[in-house]
Amino acid sequence: xxxxxxxxxxxxxxxxxxxxxxxxxxxxxxxxxxxxxxxxxxxxxxxxxxxxxxxxxxxxxxxxxxxxxxxxxxxxxxxxxxxxxxxxxxxxxxxxxxxxxxxxxxxxxxxxxxxxxxxxxxxxxxxxxxxxxxxxxxxxxxxxxxxxxxxxxxxxxxxxxxxxxxxxxxxxxxxxxxxxxxxxxxxxxxxxxxxxxxxxxxxxxxxxxxxxxxxxxxxxxxxxxxxxxxxxxxxxxxxxxxxxxxxxxxxxxxxxxxxxxxxxxxxxxxxxxxxxxxxxxxxxxxxxxxxxxxxxxxxxxxxxxxxxxxxxxxxxxxxxxx
Numbered sequence: 001x002x003x004x005x006x007x008x009x010x011x012x013x014x015x016x017x018x019x020x021x022x023x024x025x026x027x028x029x030x031x032x033x034x035x036x037x038x039x040x041x042x043x044x045x046x047x048x049x050x051x052x053x054x055x056x057x058x059x060x061x062x063x064x065x066x067x068x069x070x071x072x073x074x075x076x077x078x079x080x081x082x083x084x085x086x087x088x089x090x091x092x093x094x095x096x097x098x099x100x101x102x103x104x105x106x107x108x109x110x111x112x113x114x115x116x117x118x119x120x121x122x123x124x125x126x127x128x129x130x131x132x133x134x135x136x137x138x139x140x141x142x143x144x145x146x147x148x149x150x151x152x153x154x155x156x157x158x159x160x161x162x163x164x165x166x167x168x169x170x171x172x173x174x175x176x177x178x179x180x181x182x183x184x185x186x187x188x189x190x191x192x193x194x195x196x197x198x199x200x201x202x203x204x205x206x207x208x209x210x211x212x213x214x215x216x217x218x219x220x221x222x223x224x225x226x227x228x229x230x231x232x233x234x235x236x237x238x239x240x241x242x243x244x245x246x247x248x249x250x251x252x253x254x255x256x257x258x259x260x261x262x263x264x265x266x267x268x269x270x271x272x273x274x275x276x277x278x279x280x281x282x283x284x285x286x287x288x289x290x291x292x293x294x295x296x297x298x299x300x301x302x303x304x305x306x307x308x309x310x311x312x313x314x315x316x317x318x319x320x321x322x
Contacts, residue, residue: 021091021094021095021208021212022058022062022091022095024212025051025054025055025058025091025212026055026059028051028055028212028215029051029052029054029055029056031215032051032215033050033051033052034050034051034052035050035051035189035215035217036048036049036050036051036185036186036189036217037049037050037051037053037054037211037215037217037218038054038084038087038088038217038218038220039182039186039191039217039218039219039220039234040083040084040219040220040222041220041221041222041226041230042222043222044222046182046185046233048185048217049084051215054084054088057088057170058088058091058092058095060170060171061088061089061092061169061170062092062093062095062096064169064170065092065093065096065123065169066096068123068147068164069122069147070093070096070097070098070122070123070147071096071097071098072096072097072098073097073098074093074096074097074098074099074122074123075098075099075101075119075120075121075122075123076090076093076094076098076099076100076101076121076122076123076124076125077100077101077102077103077115077119077121077123077124077125078090078100078101078102078103078124078125078198078204079102079103079104079105079107079124079125079126079127079128079131079198080105080125080126080127080128080131080197080198081105081127081196081197081198081220081224082194082196082197082198082200082203082204082207082220083127083220084220085125085127085151085166086125086127086198087204087207087208087211089125089149089166090125090204091208093123093125098122098123100204101115101119101121102198102199102200102201102203102204103115103198104197104198104199105127105128105131105197105198105199106199108131108134109134109138112134112135112138113138116138121146122144122146122147123146123147123148123149124146124147124148124149125148125149125150125166126148126149126150127150127151129150129151129152129153132148132150132153132163135148135161136148136158136161136163144160145159145160145162146160146161146162147161147162147164148161148162148163148164149163149164149165149166149169150163150164150165150166151165151166151167152165152167153165155168182233182234183233183235186217186219186234186235189217190214190216190217190237190238191216191217191218191219191234191235191236191237191238192210192211192216192217192218192219192236192237192238192239192240193218193219193231193234193236193238193239193240193292194207194218194219194220194239194240194241195220195221195224195227195231195241195245196240196241196242196245197224200241200242200244200245202242203240203242206240207240210238210240216237216238218240219234219236228252228291228292230292231291231292231293232289232290232291232292233292234292235289235292235293235294235295236292236295236296237295237296238296239296249291252291253291
């Protein structure tokens with residue numbers, strides 16, 4: 001890896017999300033406890049974490065992490081797709097006083113070892129079970145004890161790491177409910193779509209800002225491979241993404257549109273203009289639904305108005321936008 005690119009993958013120190021974020025989740029949970037907060041597809045089923053459940057999980061996680069010695073001055077690395085478990089873990093750790101370091105999901109070997117030299121994490125959250133071995137292999141067994149929390153793994157010791165299952169940490173349940181017919185469930189809900197991982201360095205602050213600014217639910221795909229299909233099911237009202245992801249979406253749309261000089265492409269182009277008639281608007285609506293964008297103005301999705309994707313600083317976050 002070229003050293004000049006290190007900080008596009010490693011953000012030593014990371015953002016500290018302010019205590020007001022914890023308080024904001026608490027306040028929303030009191031105002032609208034049963035409203036959807038976090039939506040995620042797991043094992044083929046859509047699940048919803050309501051605001052009351054989200055705060056209960058956040059509060060419980062913070063207490064459990066504090067019991068593991070996490071507090072002011074702690075340094076926490078998080079690696080994985082941005083989804084409810086990682087988001088709430090990062091918020092719980094940050095509200096307990098830790099600095100958060102997002103780590104690219106494909107960071108292994110010497111690159112991961114370089115991270116330890118810069119960030120010196122005392123705790124970590126690794127979402128993908130297959131990545132745990134990479135993490136436990138690069139730390140000096142003679143070093144200070146560290147805690148690594150992971151999903152879907154038994155708890156065990158691998159010096160200097162103490163590997164803890166997230167399920168063991170949280171106890172019986174995460175509080176999510178099966179959403180059943182998610183389309184009907186979200187019909188009148190404003191929903192943000194996020195399909196990103198921790199390689200998006202500023203993503204954590206941006207996602208939290210979008211989530212809490214208007215208490216808008218966030219939906220996440222099951223996997224990167226199912227993202228387009230899952231977005232089509234959700235039909236979000238807005239999207240938060242990095243420039244790289246925005247360009248991938250642009251390319252996806254372009255690849256599936258008719259050829260540039262065909263009559264079908266001309267009809268679609270007309271549907272994008274102010275002069276589009278009923279038929280043109282019908283064509284545009286059909287295309288947008290295919291891409292999971294039927295509730296988003298196409299002008300916001302395409303480069304004519306990139307403001308939809310413009311990062312917003314998280315109030316109280318020292319790392320936002322850095």
